[in-house]
Amino acid sequence: MNEKQRLLAQLDYLNMVHGVTLRAIGTLSNEELDFRPRPGMRTPRELIFHIYTQEKILAEGARQGRFDMEAANRANPESEAGAAGLKELATVSDARNYAAACHQIADDTFRVMSEEDIARPVESPFGSFPASQYLTFAYDEHWHHRGQLYTYLRLLGKEPPNLYDYGS
Amino acid sequence: MTLREFYLQRRQAEFPVFMRVLKAIPKDQLNYKPAERSPSTEQLLWTLTSELRSCLDVVIENRAEWKPVPPPPLDEMLEMFERWSNELTDRVSKMDEEGWNRTAQFYVNGKVVSEQPAGTFLFFILFDAIHHRGQLAAYLRPMGAKVPAIYGPSADELSKS
Numbered sequence: 001m002n003e004k005q006r007l008l009a010q011l012d013y014l015n016m017v018h019g020v021t022l023r024a025i026g027t028l029s030n031e032e033l034d035f036r037p038r039p040g041m042r043t044p045r046e047l048i049f050h051i052y053t054q055e056k057i058l059a060e061g062a063r064q065g066r067f068d069m070e071a072a073n074r075a076n077p078e079s080e081a082g083a084a085g086l087k088e089l090a091t092v093s094d095a096r097n098y099a100a101a102c103h104q105i106a107d108d109t110f111r112v113m114s115e116e117d118i119a120r121p122v123e124s125p126f127g128s129f130p131a132s133q134y135l136t137f138a139y140d141e142h143w144h145h146r147g148q149l150y151t152y153l154r155l156l157g158k159e160p161p162n163l164y165d166y167g168s
Numbered sequence: 169m170t171l172r173e174f175y176l177q178r179r180q181a182e183f184p185v186f187m188r189v190l191k192a193i194p195k196d197q198l199n200y201k202p203a204e205r206s207p208s209t210e211q212l213l214w215t216l217t218s219e220l221r222s223c224l225d226v227v228i229e230n231r232a233e234w235k236p237v238p239p240p241p242l243d244e245m246l247e248m249f250e251r252w253s254n255e256l257t258d259r260v261s262k263m264d265e266e267g268w269n270r271t272a273q274f275y276v277n278g279k280v281v282s283e284q285p286a287g288t289f290l291f292f293i294l295f296d297a298i299h300h301r302g303q304l305a306a307y308l309r310p311m312g313a314k315v316p317a318i319y320g321p322s323a324d325e326l327s328k329s
Contacts, residue, residue: 001171037202038309040323078323136178141319143295147302154203163299 004115007132011107014139016166018103021051021146022096023161024153030091032156044152046077048095049086051145052102055138059106062113062134067124110135171287172260172268178294179257186216188316189301189308190249195242197311209311212304213249214239219293220252226272226286227259233275260290 001009025048033045042050053075061067073079077086089095118132153160169177190213198210207215218237225232239245260268268287273280282289308315314324 003169006169006171006174037306041306041309072320137319140178140182140298143298144302144305144318147299147304148306149302150299151202151206151303151306154206157203159205163296 002115003118003132004113007110007113007118007135010135010139011110014135014142015103015107017139017142017146018099020161020163020165021142021149022099024146024149025092025096025099027153027158027160028092028095028156033089033092033095035152035156037152037155042077042148044149045086045089045095047145047149047152048099049077049082049089050075051142052099053082053085054141055106056102058134058138059109061124062122062131063109063117065120065122065131067122067134069125072125106135106138170265170268171291172263172265175287175290175294176257176260179253179260182294182298183253183257185318186253186297186301187250189305189318190216190246192308192313192316193242193304194311194313197313198242200307200311202307202310207303209304209307210239210242212300212307213242213245216297216300216304217245217249217252219297220249220256222274223256223290223293224252224259226274226289227256227263227267230270230286231273231275232289233278 025044028044033048034043036043057071057075058067061071070081074081074085076082089098113131118130120131121128122131122134150160150163193209193213198213199208201208217239218234222232222234240248263286269285271283272286272289274282274284274289284292305315305318309324315322317325
């Protein structure tokens with residue numbers, strides 16, 4: 001399996017993981033998007049915004065060959081740029097649409113990359129990594145923050161979707 | 169880079185993150201659970217640790233069995249987590265591609281519940297563990313603990329500096 005094939009397999013799996021995340025988001029009500037378990041913790045709206053903005057901007061960085069702090073901050077709802085973007089997620093429907101749109105952009109961006117594009121080093125404030133590594137960053141982030149979201153769903157008295165129910 | 173090498177790279181990147189989160193757990197909060205249906209801190213930690221044992225069994229014997237073993241004390245679990253993590257990385261680094269692709273069985277209550285290549289199982293468990301670590305990370309502040317840096321500095325880390 002070459003790097004391109006590995007990246008495509010990772011994208012296919014992320015598509016399935018994303019499907020489960022969309023269902024998890026769909027269990028929330030509009031009001032619950034503002035639920036904050038403790039001061040200083042993110043709300044579901046902020047978590048969803050972070051997961052998906054991060055996925056999109058990491059893909060953009062991989063395509064452009066550079067990922068800077070300004071881009072990284074756009075995914076943080078605590079930053080000025082992030083707070084502005086967060087307003088797009090007013091309702092659960094908005095949040096799902098936002099998630100789907102960001103995911104699609106990232107998928108489209110990575111999927112068309114050539115072997116050469118994938119291997120190209122991309123500079124970031126945290127070091128220089130091959131472009132393919134930026135998909136892995138997005139992938140790890142997704143699993144991690146969705147784990148947090150699952151704890152929130154329990155706190156809200158909900159039954160989270162089966163984590164591995166990729167069939168529905 | 170082969171998938172096995174990629175897995176090793178991910179394990180090496182994730183291991184210190186796991187250790188930071190696990191070491192942030194307050195000793196007196198093992199019974200904490202945010203909601204009645206949630207696993208307790210101790211259950212999550214024991215799941216993360218036991219998953220490593222299953223990965224090792226798959227690598228060594230091509231089969232693993234999930235057994236309901238009571239969790240040991242916190243310090244012992246942390247020591248097991250660290251030891252098994254290192255052993256797993258070491259063993260996978262010495263695996264050949266044939267071993268990585270060999271079919272392994274996973275048993276629960278004596279029945280085969282999954283049959284898949286060892287490498288597929290190892291990746292599956294790595295991301296399952298990242299998910300559970302994410303759950304656990306959301307327990308930390310309600311337990312009165314600080315969240316360590318995970319994929320970047322946490323708000324608690326930034327407020328220290």
